[in-house]
Amino acid sequence: MTLVIDAHTHILSLAADAEFTAEYGREGSLCIYRSMGLLPSHREPTEHEWDDCGFSRKGFPVIGPEESLRDHPGFDKIVILAVSPQFLDGELIGTVDSFGITGVEGESHPERCNEYIGAIARAQPERFIGFASVNPLYRGVRKAVEELELAVTRYGCTGVKLYPMYQHWRPDDRELAFPIYDAARSMGIPVMIHQAGSTRIDARMEYGRPALLDDVGREFRDLRVIIAHCGIPWIEEAMFMLTKHPNFYADLSYHIATISREDLYRYLLRAEPFFVPLEKLFFGTDYPGFLYDPVALRTKLMTVNEDAERLGTPPIAQAKLDGIMGGNFAAVLGLE
Numbered sequence: 211m212t213l214v215i216d217a218h219t220h221i222l223s224l225a226a227d228a229e230f231t232a233e234y235g236r237e238g239s240l241c242i243y244r245s246m247g248l249l250p251s252h253r254e255p256t257e258h259e260w261d262d263c264g265f266s267r268k269g270f271p272v273i274g275p276e277e278s279l280r281d282h283p284g285f286d287k288i289v290i291l292a293v294s295p296q297f298l299d300g301e302l303i304g305t306v307d308s309f310g311i312t313g314v315e316g317e318s319h320p321e322r323c324n325e326y327i328g329a330i331a332r333a334q335p336e337r338f339i340g341f342a343s344v345n346p347l348y349r350g351v352r353k354a355v356e357e358l359e360l361a362v363t364r365y366g367c368t369g370v371k372l373y374p375m376y377q378h379w380r381p382d383d384r385e386l387a388f389p390i391y392d393a394a395r396s397m398g399i400p401v402m403i404h405q406a407g408s409t410r411i412d413a414r415m416e417y418g419r420p421a422l423l424d425d426v427g428r429e430f431r432d433l434r435v436i437i438a439h440c441g442i443p444w445i446e447e448a449m450f451m452l453t454k455h456p457n458f459y460a461d462l463s464y465h466i467a468t469i470s471r472e473d474l475y476r477y478l479l480r481a482e483p484f485f486v487p488l489e490k491l492f493f494g495t496d497y498p499g500f501l502y503d504p505v506a507l508r509t510k511l512m513t514v515n516e517d518a519e520r521l522g523t524p525p526i527a528q529a530k531l532d533g534i535m536g537g538n539f540a541a542v543l544g545l546e
């Protein structure tokens with residue numbers, strides 16, 4: 211039996227201020243609601259219209275480990291990704307535990323994001339895999355490396371997630387970024403990196419391209435790099451990075467939610483002729499984001515061969531689908 215793993219999820223809150231978190235979520239989701247016809251496209255939605263969509267300022271659901279497990283029935287393991295501190299519009303954001311869910315003592319602060327993620331992973335190591343996060347522009351790269359070392363050696367994180375395009379640094383910057391990859395390599399942990407677009411207005415698309423990881427792959431040949439979201443909207447570019455660099459992988463989160471099941475099937479069918487082994491892909495959702503229901507997305511992946519049958523084209527081997535569903539990630543992280 212191969213493991214069933216969601217390789218890309220978030221947990222807890224993104225900012226201490228619930229109202230700011232709601233605003234932030236609204237900004238990133240506006241296009242989704244509009245594209246579904248749930249919000250007007252040519253003017254700002256009213257407060258009432260937002261409420262009707264479920265994006266109320268009050269009562270934004272808090273996701274702790276219990277809620278995450280509840281929403282992942284049938285999953286063996288869930289990767290929880292920290293968000294490192296950054297200033298956005300004057301507000302400090304990053305993973306916080308505003309409700310004291312993790313048992314980490316002291317005032318809740320984004321600087322402690324890795325403590326929160328590590329505490330959840332340590333409390334249920336058979337269910338949660340904690341990825342730390344560091345931002346070299348927050349307190350400098352030396353502090354970021356120290357923090358990453360603490361996250362792994364003391365807090366119990368077993369990977370790191372990086373967000374260059376949100377935090378406005380180049381992922382191939384030799385001074386700002388390379389020391390982080392170097393630390394990850396020497397500790398033997400994988401690096402997941404948001405080399406993809408974002409619907410956040412403040413995010414810098416020019417730092418999001420998957421090809422910016424080429425120097426990283428050339429310099430750090432044994433570092434395991436996971437390109438988040440299949441590099442959307444640079445899907446082909448990300449695929450090419452996977453074919454070029456032996457230790458590069460990609461997770462399906464976000465991308466999988468934006469395409470039909472048939473297009474998902476076609477994406478998988480095209481991978482191997484493009485010289486990308488399907489063993490390099492990991493199932494992921496970006497839960498608890500809107501439309502990122504783990505059960506529905508798992509079903510979407512596991513039933514792609516219904517489209518193959520309907521179209522009269524070759525199916526994706528069941529063993530390969532099982533691998534994407536968790537076996538591949540487990541193998542790369544040495545979980546099996």
Ligand SMILES: [Zn+2]
Nearest residue numbers: 218219220496
């Ligand atoms: Zn994410």
